[in-house]
Amino acid sequence: MSDEPVSPLTAICVGSAFAFSGLFYHLYRQKKQEIKKLHEIPTFQPNEELVKIVKATPYKNLQYVAIEGVVQPEGNPLASQYVPRCFGVIQKIVVSERWKVWNPLTRVWNVRNMNKKETNNSVPFSLVAPGTFISAVSVKVQSPMEAGGSYLEQVYQRVRHAKKELVHFVVQELSREKPMVLEEREELLRVGTVLTGFGQVVLEHDHLLILQPPHDGRPYLLFLGDHRSFMQMHHNSANMWKLLSAFFGITGAALLAWVIYRRYNTKEETRNTD
Numbered sequence: 557m558s559d560e561p562v563s564p565l566t567a568i569c570v571g572s573a574f575a576f577s578g579l580f581y582h583l584y585r586q587k588k589q590e591i592k593k594l595h596e597i598p599t600f601q602p603n604e605e606l607v608k609i610v611k612a613t614p615y616k617n618l619q620y621v622a623i624e625g626v627v628q629p630e631g632n633p634l635a636s637q638y639v640p641r642c643f644g645v646i647q648k649i650v651v652s653e654r655w656k657v658w659n660p661l662t663r664v665w666n667v668r669n670m671n672k673k674e675t676n677n678s679v680p681f682s683l684v685a686p687g688t689f690i691s692a693v694s695v696k697v698q699s700p701m702e703a704g705g706s707y708l709e710q711v712y713q714r715v716r717h718a719k720k721e722l723v724h725f726v727v728q729e730l731s732r733e734k735p736m737v738l739e740e741r742e743e744l745l746r747v748g749t750v751l752t753g754f755g756q757v758v759l760e761h762d763h764l765l766i767l768q769p770p771h772d773g774r775p776y777l778l779f780l781g782d783h784r785s786f787m788q789m790h791h792n793s794a795n796m797w798k799l800l801s802a803f804f805g806i807t808g809a810a811l812l813a814w815v816i817y818r819r820y821n822t823k824e825e826t827r828n829t830d
Contacts, residue, residue, distance in 0.1 A: 568817060573808030577801050584797035593792050597622050597754065599783050601685045602695045602765065611758045620774050623695050623767050624752045624783045625683025630696070633747050634677055638712040644744030645681035646700060650674050650709055654736045661730040667736065676701065683767070686750060686782075697753060698768040700745075700778060707751060707778040708743035715739050745780075752779045752786050 599622040600606045606623075610616055629645050636642035637649060652672040659666050679700060682694035700707075716738045745751070754777040756770040769776040779786045 560713040566811070568718050570808055570811045570815065573804045574810060577803075577805035577808060580797050580801035580804065584794055584801055587790065587794040587797055591787070591794060594787065594790060600757075601623060601625060603682050603685050603691045604693055606695075606757075607693060607759070607763075607765065610757060610765065611762070617756060619756055619772060620754070620770050621757055622752055622754050622783055622786075623683055623757065624686070624750070625695060626686050626688075627745060627747055627749045627751050628681055628684050628694065629747055630680040632679070634679055634743060634744070636711055636744060638714075638742050640741070642711055642744065644746045645679050646708065646745040647677040648674065650739075650741045650743075652739050654739070656736055681745075683751060683753065693765070694774050695753075695757065695765040695767050697778070698766050698823075699776075702769055703753070703776045703778040705754075705777040705779050707745055707780045709746060709749070709780060710741065710743050711746070712742040713740070736804065749780065752781065752783050753777065754779075 573788075598618070599621060600609070602623065602625045610618060627645055629643075633643040633645055634647045636644065643663045650672070651674075651701050653670050655668055655670050657668050680696065681700075682696045717736070753767045754775065755767050758766050758768065760766060
């Protein structure tokens with residue numbers, strides 16, 4: 557083959573493509589292992605069968621399970637501050653301002669979040685079996701604010717731009733600080749929403765089922781949606797890493813084949829010239 561060296565840019569592109577392919581394949585394998593472990597977690601709904609299973613255990617608890625049910629408040633729910641006839645059991649309200657602040661070193665205006673105020677409220681709630689209006693069996697969700705996962709739904713957002721009045725404009729120019737927008741956002745875990753919780757289930761007083769943070773260190777999670785949607789989300793993530801691995805692998809192989817083909821053609825042209 558020709559002694560003409562491969563350009564550094566080409567070598568970097570080929571090497572980077574294979575490196576990214578290997579990285580994404582590693583992430584894909586990790587995700588597949590995680591999915592395998594998730595499939596091993598028993599899944600239940602709040603019903604009499606769950607009560608019988610928990611009662612049959614030595615300490616009347618299940619160490620780590622998934623509970624799928626519909627959110628039901630124990631008492632009065634929280635009313636949305638902005639949306640009429642919208643009720644929830646966990647509420648998060650965030651009010652923040654974005655300002656332009658002059659940086660004398662870089663001589664540019666930087667955007668900063670200032671005067672951020674966050675309010676969190678919650679009321680006791682339970683999970684009941686989907687499709688039931690009145691259920692004799694429910695699972696009380698304990699310490700939901702300690703749970704990880706995405707379980708709040710944004711029900712309101714408003715962005716108001718600052719008014720530009722002449723007097724305020726002059727003061728702001730002198731102080732080198734300008735308000736841009738005021739953002740208000742409300743998130744709720746709404747009543748009637750399907751929720752899947754991962755944690756420890758215990759039976760108290762022979763009738764009260766409680767979902768609580770596990771004692772063995774495994775994550776306490778709440779997910780907005782049913783268990784099937786939760787698993788599909790993880791499968792979609794695994795497929796994404798798989799596709800990225802294949803894309804960069806094929807790209808790297810195509811670049812390498814192009815380099816070999818080009819060098820082979822150069823060698824043939826040199827031989828024919830001689």
